[in-house]
Amino acid sequence: MKEVVLAVEQLTVTLGTYAAVQEVSFSLEAGTDTAIVGPNGAGKSTLVQAILGILPRQTGNIFILGQPLSRKGSLAPQIRQQIAYLPQNFLVDRRIPITVEELVGLGWDRLRFQVPWANSRKRRHAVRDALAKVDALHLRQQPIGGLSGGETKQVLLAYCLVYPRRLLILDEAPAGLDMRGETEFYQLLYQLKQEEGWTILQISHDLNMVRRHCDRVLCLNRTILCQGTPEVALSPDSLSATYGSEFVRYQHRC
Numbered sequence: 001m002k003e004v005v006l007a008v009e010q011l012t013v014t015l016g017t018y019a020a021v022q023e024v025s026f027s028l029e030a031g032t033d034t035a036i037v038g039p040n041g042a043g044k045s046t047l048v049q050a051i052l053g054i055l056p057r058q059t060g061n062i063f064i065l066g067q068p069l070s071r072k073g074s075l076a077p078q079i080r081q082q083i084a085y086l087p088q089n090f091l092v093d094r095r096i097p098i099t100v101e102e103l104v105g106l107g108w109d110r111l112r113f114q115v116p117w118a119n120s121r122k123r124r125h126a127v128r129d130a131l132a133k134v135d136a137l138h139l140r141q142q143p144i145g146g147l148s149g150g151e152t153k154q155v156l157l158a159y160c161l162v163y164p165r166r167l168l169i170l171d172e173a174p175a176g177l178d179m180r181g182e183t184e185f186y187q188l189l190y191q192l193k194q195e196e197g198w199t200i201l202q203i204s205h206d207l208n209m210v211r212r213h214c215d216r217v218l219c220l221n222r223t224i225l226c227q228g229t230p231e232v233a234l235s236p237d238s239l240s241a242t243y244g245s246e247f248v249r250y251q252h253r254c
C-alpha cells in the first residue's frame with residue numbers, strides 16, 4: 001500500500017455558529033492528484049484552510065505525513081516544510097520593494113536557519129529553475145507590485161516549487177492564467193506527480209479538467225457527498241447530489 005500523505009478524520013469546522021465543514025473524512029496517497037469540487041460556499045476553502053492550520057477546527061483529526069496537526073494549527077517544522085500552498089487570492093501591497101526572484105527565494109529559505117551567504121549558488125539555481133519551470137524567468141528582476149494577475153500566479157507557483165516538497169495544495173490555482181498558461185500549468189502538475197512524487201490536492205470548478213487530470217475527486221457540500229475516481233464522483237447522480245439536479249440538466253444541455 002502507498003504511503004498516506006494526508007489523513008483527515010471526522011473534521012468539523014465552524015465559522016461563527018455556521019458549520020461550514022461537517023464530519024469530513026478522507027485520505028490522500030503519495031503521488032496522487034485529488035480535486036475538491038462543489039458549489040460556491042460549499043466549504044472547500046474552509047476545509048483546505050483547516051488542513052493547513054490557518055482555521056481552527058471544532059472536532060476531528062488531521063495527520064500530515066503521519067504527524068498530527070495540533071488543535072492550534074501547529075505542525076513539526078520538518079513536516080510543515082513539506083507543504084506548499086497556493087491560495088485563491090494573493091493580496092500584496094504593490095509598493096513593497098521586492099523583486100520576483102527575491103520572493104521566490106523566500107520559498108527556498110523557509111524554515112531553515114542559515115547565514116545569508118550559505119548555499120547562495122544552490123539557492124540561485126533553485127530560483128532560476130523554479131521560474132523556468134513556470135515559464136517566468138523573464139520576470140525575475142521585476143518588482144512583484146508590477147505583475148499582472150496571471151504573472152503573479154506563475155510567480156507564486158514558482159515560490160511553491162523552489163524547494164522539493166511532498167504535498168501541494170491549490171485553491172483554484174489556474175484562475176487568471178491564459179489558455180497556454182493553463183495547459184502548461186496542468187502539464188507541470190502532472191510532471192511533479194509522476195516524476196517527483198508530489199501529492200496534489202486542488203480545489204477546482206473546472207469539471208472537465210478534473211475528469212482529464214485528476215486521479216480522485218471529493219464532492220463537497222459542507223460534508224462529503226461522494227468520493228472516488230472521476231468516473232464515479234462526477235457521475236450524474238453524484239453531481240446532482242452535490243450541485244442539485246438543475247445543474248446536471250444544464251450540463252447536458254451544454
Ligand SMILES: Nc1ncnc2c1ncn2[C@@H]1O[C@H](COP(=O)(O)OP(=O)(O)OP(=O)(O)O)[C@@H](O)[C@H]1O
Nearest residue numbers: 015016017018020039040041042043044045046047
Ligand atoms: N461567520 C459566518 N457565519 C455564517 N456563515 C459563514 C460565516 N463565515 C463564513 N460563512 C459561510 O461559510 C461558507 C464558507 O465557504 P468557503 O469559502 O469555504 O466556500 P468555497 O466552497 O471555497 O466557495 P467558493 O467556491 O465560492 O470559493 C460560505 O457559505 C460563507 O458564507
